[in-house]
Amino acid sequence: xxxxxxxxxxxxxxxxxxxxxxxxxxxxxxxxxxxxxxxxxxxxxxxxxxxxxxxxxxxxxxxxxxxxxxxxxxxxxxxxxxxxxxxxxxxxxxxxxxxxxxxxxxxxxxxxxxxxxxxxxxxxxxxxxxxxxxxxxxxxxxxxxxxxxxxxxxxxxxxxxxxxxxxxxxxxxxxxxxxxxxxxxxxxxxxxxxxxxxxxxxxxxxxxxxxxxxxxxxxxxxxxxxxxxxxxxxxxxxxxxxxxxxxxxxxxxxxxxxxxxxxxxxxxxxxxxxxxxxxxxxxxxxxxxxxxxxxxxxxxxxxxxxxxxxxxxxxxxxxxxxxxxxxxxxx
Amino acid sequence: xxxxxxxxxxxxxxxxxxxxxxxxxxxxxxxxxxxxxxxxxxxxxxxxxxxxxxxxxxxxxxxxxxxxxxxxxxxxxxxxxxxxxxxxxxxxxxxxxxxxxxxxxxxxxxxxxxxxxxxxxxxxxxxxxxxxxxxxxxxxxxxxxxxxxxxxxxxxxxxxxxxxxxxxxxxxxxxxxxxxxxxxxxxxxxxxxxxxxxxxxxxxxxxxxxxxxxxxxxxxxxxxxxxxxxxxxxxxxxxxxxxxxxxxxxxxxxxxxxxxxxxxxxxxxxxxxxxxxxxxxxxxxxxxxxxxxxxxxxxxxxxxxxxxxxxxxxxxxxxxxxxxxxxxxxxxxxxxxxxxxxxxxxxxxxxxxxxxxxxxxxxxxxxxxxxxxxxxxxxxxxxxxxxxxxxxxxxxxxxxxxxxxxxxxxxxxxxxxxxxxxxxxxx
Numbered sequence: 001x002x003x004x005x006x007x008x009x010x011x012x013x014x015x016x017x018x019x020x021x022x023x024x025x026x027x028x029x030x031x032x033x034x035x036x037x038x039x040x041x042x043x044x045x046x047x048x049x050x051x052x053x054x055x056x057x058x059x060x061x062x063x064x065x066x067x068x069x070x071x072x073x074x075x076x077x078x079x080x081x082x083x084x085x086x087x088x089x090x091x092x093x094x095x096x097x098x099x100x101x102x103x104x105x106x107x108x109x110x111x112x113x114x115x116x117x118x119x120x121x122x123x124x125x126x127x128x129x130x131x132x133x134x135x136x137x138x139x140x141x142x143x144x145x146x147x148x149x150x151x152x153x154x155x156x157x158x159x160x161x162x163x164x165x166x167x168x169x170x171x172x173x174x175x176x177x178x179x180x181x182x183x184x185x186x187x188x189x190x191x192x193x194x195x196x197x198x199x200x201x202x203x204x205x206x207x208x209x210x211x212x213x214x215x216x217x218x219x220x221x222x223x224x225x226x227x228x229x230x231x232x233x234x235x236x237x238x239x240x241x242x243x244x245x246x247x248x249x250x251x252x253x254x255x256x257x258x259x260x261x262x263x264x265x266x267x268x269x270x271x272x273x274x275x276x277x278x279x280x281x282x283x284x285x286x287x288x289x290x291x292x293x294x295x296x297x298x299x300x301x302x303x304x305x306x307x308x309x310x311x312x313x314x315x316x317x318x319x320x321x322x323x324x325x326x327x328x329x330x331x
Numbered sequence: 332x333x334x335x336x337x338x339x340x341x342x343x344x345x346x347x348x349x350x351x352x353x354x355x356x357x358x359x360x361x362x363x364x365x366x367x368x369x370x371x372x373x374x375x376x377x378x379x380x381x382x383x384x385x386x387x388x389x390x391x392x393x394x395x396x397x398x399x400x401x402x403x404x405x406x407x408x409x410x411x412x413x414x415x416x417x418x419x420x421x422x423x424x425x426x427x428x429x430x431x432x433x434x435x436x437x438x439x440x441x442x443x444x445x446x447x448x449x450x451x452x453x454x455x456x457x458x459x460x461x462x463x464x465x466x467x468x469x470x471x472x473x474x475x476x477x478x479x480x481x482x483x484x485x486x487x488x489x490x491x492x493x494x495x496x497x498x499x500x501x502x503x504x505x506x507x508x509x510x511x512x513x514x515x516x517x518x519x520x521x522x523x524x525x526x527x528x529x530x531x532x533x534x535x536x537x538x539x540x541x542x543x544x545x546x547x548x549x550x551x552x553x554x555x556x557x558x559x560x561x562x563x564x565x566x567x568x569x570x571x572x573x574x575x576x577x578x579x580x581x582x583x584x585x586x587x588x589x590x591x592x593x594x595x596x597x598x599x600x601x602x603x604x605x606x607x608x609x610x611x612x613x614x615x616x617x618x619x620x621x622x623x624x625x626x627x628x629x630x631x632x633x634x635x636x637x638x639x640x641x642x643x644x645x646x647x648x649x650x651x652x653x654x655x656x657x658x659x660x661x662x663x664x665x666x667x668x669x670x671x672x673x674x675x676x677x678x679x680x681x682x683x684x685x686x687x688x689x690x691x692x693x694x695x696x697x698x699x700x701x702x703x704x705x706x707x708x709x710x711x712x713x714x715x716x717x718x719x720x721x722x723x724x725x726x727x728x729x730x731x732x733x734x735x736x737x738x739x740x741x742x743x744x745x746x747x748x749x750x751x752x753x754x755x756x757x758x
Contacts, residue, residue: 007547014539066631073626131364140368142563142589152571152597173546175571244536247567249593253366253534253560260537291540301504301530303540 003165010172011292012285017178019284020185024240025261026268026276027188028233033270034209035229038108038119042127044258046096046234049134051241051250053095055143058088063137085147089238096234097227104227112222131255143250147242150176181243188239189277192232196273201228209271259304266311269324278322283307353665354398355391355654357382358418360428365405366534367559369589370639372630374429375401377643379629380622384614385651387621392654393664401629408432415440424671425449425650431507434467439751442466447672451646452477452583452606456510457743459705461676462755464744468675470649470706471697472606472731474556475739477582478511479731480604480710481554482518484580487729493524499550501541501557501565504530508556511582515554517735525550535561542568555581562590570597577602583710586722587638591715599717602725604710607645607694609638609722614689618644638722641693648688653678676701695728701757705740708733 025047032040040046056063060079068074083091107122158171196202207215208225216222241250244257268279287303287310295302314322359378362371382397391397400421402414411433415426425447428434434454441448442465450458450469458467472480485493500515502508512528519526527550529541535557542565545553553574557565562585569579577600581590586603615635623632634640657666657674666674679698685691697707709728716723748755 007543011540011543014543018537018539069631135364135368140363140372142369142593144593144595146595151567153573170546173543173572248536248560248564249589251366251369251560251563252364253536256366256534257536288540288543292543295540299530300528300541301532303537304532 003168006165015285015288019281023280026264028236041123046237047241048254050238100230263307263311269321272323275323367406373634373639374643376630377640381647460744461704474510476708476731478514497550576600612690
């Protein structure tokens with residue numbers, strides 16, 4: 001086999017890995033949309049905020065230090081301690097739960113019964129608010145995130161596959177971080193599916209997703225379920241923030257990863273957890289393969305627009321996405 | 332009746348008090364928020380802190396206080412234009428747009444308004460031709476100089492020949508990132524190296540396919556024209572595929588501390604160009620004493636000495652020197668934007684000048700003329716020492732190849748002149 005064949009396989013493998021990272025972001029959108037019908041524009045900013053909070057806690061950074069210093073003329077920046085990664089992740093999860101409660105208590109409780117577009121607009125406002133609060137809390141500098149995840153090529157895979165394609169082939173390149181991300185995504189999806197299928201809260205969540213009114217009539221607290229869902233989405237955002245933040249450092253651009261999740265959602269459907277995963281994988285492989293095969297002919301940098309073209313093509317034939325629930329309305 | 336008398340008295344009093352010297356107004360089109368804030372904050376801090384020092388220590392320039400007017404652009408072109416329109420009426424002397432996109436939009440506006448732009452190391456490269464771009468200055472170096480400096484450095488590393496070598500350009504898929512392509516194509520033809528282009532879509536968070544391509548094609552050198560998150564991801568991806576860091580060279584907008592620190596020790600050996608030197612300059616002590624300790628700093632003082640803080644401060648030094656030159660040329664301390672333009676066009680930076688700033692050797696020696704708004708066109712190569720956490724200068728100032736750049740500047744600027752009905756000239 002010529003080296004080009006193996007290069008194409010390598011591109012597909014890396015596309016799958018990139019797709020897993022897209023899926024991690026898309027999962028958060030799906031959770032909230034499925035349970036409450038809200039398209040959460042702030043999901044990307046939640047990933048940024050969660051990652052910033054994690055780094056801040058790990059480094060013992062004083063939140064709002066710049067604000068305090070500017071008002072009171074003090075010079076405080078750090079508490080002077082370091083928090084182990086695992087404990088910091090737990091604390092950050094708690095922060096995201098508090099955030100979920102606050103979002104529910106102060107925003108969406110007041111918007112019950114409003115049109116979906118109003119709820120969507122509210123999440124746009126939430127995104128900008130959270131961006132500003134994140135900056136004010138932790139500063140706008142780029143933060144190094146080190147929770148001990150491995151990075152760089154997997155030597156083992158490279159060595160085991162180097163013989164395949166002759167002298168021009170150097171073995172498959174797979175980033176160890178991507179392998180970890182794939183493992184985490186599999187566990188996360190399995191836990192989420194198990195949670196929604198086999199726990200009381202999960203079943204309540206599904207009931208709310210199916211019919212709010214019916215769920216209310218059997219005594220399910222909408223308020224509690226929505227806080228639960230936003231907390232889960234916050235945790236998923238934290239996981240996505242860790243994986244993406246390990247690559248680039250924790251910085252504002254993390255919030256833009258939401259743009260990567262949109263074509264995944266269009267393709268996989270807004271209401272399906274497996275759809276988010278499969279959609280992510282299709283987008284990941286599709287964009288990488290297109291860049292590999294067609295990119296050189298059109299000047300490259302095709303990934304961003306190709307993902308949307310692919311999603312639009314699916315929408316033309318299947319408006320609800322590959323795994324979304326078909327909308328049937330009687331008139 | 333009483334009110335009318337009082338108003339008349341106030342007006343008469345104001346007229347009798349005579350003309351007061353206005354402030355020297357310097358707008359700062361900064362970006363402290365958004366995806367590029369990590370680069371915008373230190374630059375703006377350095378820019379503002381130096382003017383604050385001049386106010387606190389010297390009472391301004393020529394006895395006239397400087398008034399900084401900060402406006403947040405978020406590195407967004409529309410907001411940048413709004414900032415310009417909102418601040419120009421305050422008597423703005425010079426704009427430092429700090430964005431190639433904003434610069435392109437401001438060139439016709441600032442030219443019509445008679446306000447000079449200083450786009451150091453960015454913006455429209457052919458603005459170096461002052462006979463066409465009367466109000467635009469891009470000293471001390473531009474992107475095409477940067478491309479040539481990088482190639483000259485590589486020539487030096489390869490005993491004067493790049494014959495048969497492959498140089499890849501990894502660039503931000505924008506007007507900024509595409510700027511060096513014509514120069515590198517010309518240099519490739521001249522020196523016989525293969526030149527490949529690899530585009531990265533903004534913001535550059537995902538670069539898997541680009542680095543797989545680099546891994547497949549194994550270029551000898553990778554040059555990078557990146558900004559924002561693209562830089563940090565590229566450095567990490569280069570480390571991931573074990574690309575030799577010493578063969579990876581970024582432009583001066585890809586060579587700050589925050590571009591390399593997220594990759595940790597993996598970034599060790601990465602190189603970048605710089606249009607000015609970083610170091611511990613005496614002026615920093617003065618800034619600490621007169622500005623930071625006095626609570627007048629734009630930031631919290633933590634950026635002092637960093638690459639972009641130093642560059643912002645250097646930009647302010649050049650602006651302040653142009654103001655001094657304009658004041659001397661026109662015999663008045665209260666200068667207008669047109670006089671400022673004259674001062675910029677007559678700017679001369681010598682070793683003694685930089686010594687007087689408290690920053691000996693911070694930049695190259697150069698002078699500006701009507702024909703040449705581009706300055707020396709020189710730059711250094713610096714390398715990241717991850718263990719020490721600092722950039723180390725590897726070279727003295729390297730000259731760019733003007734035999735290649737000048738014809739390109741002339742071609743592009745003359746095309747602009749003919750499109751816009753400008754009669755080039757230096758009268």
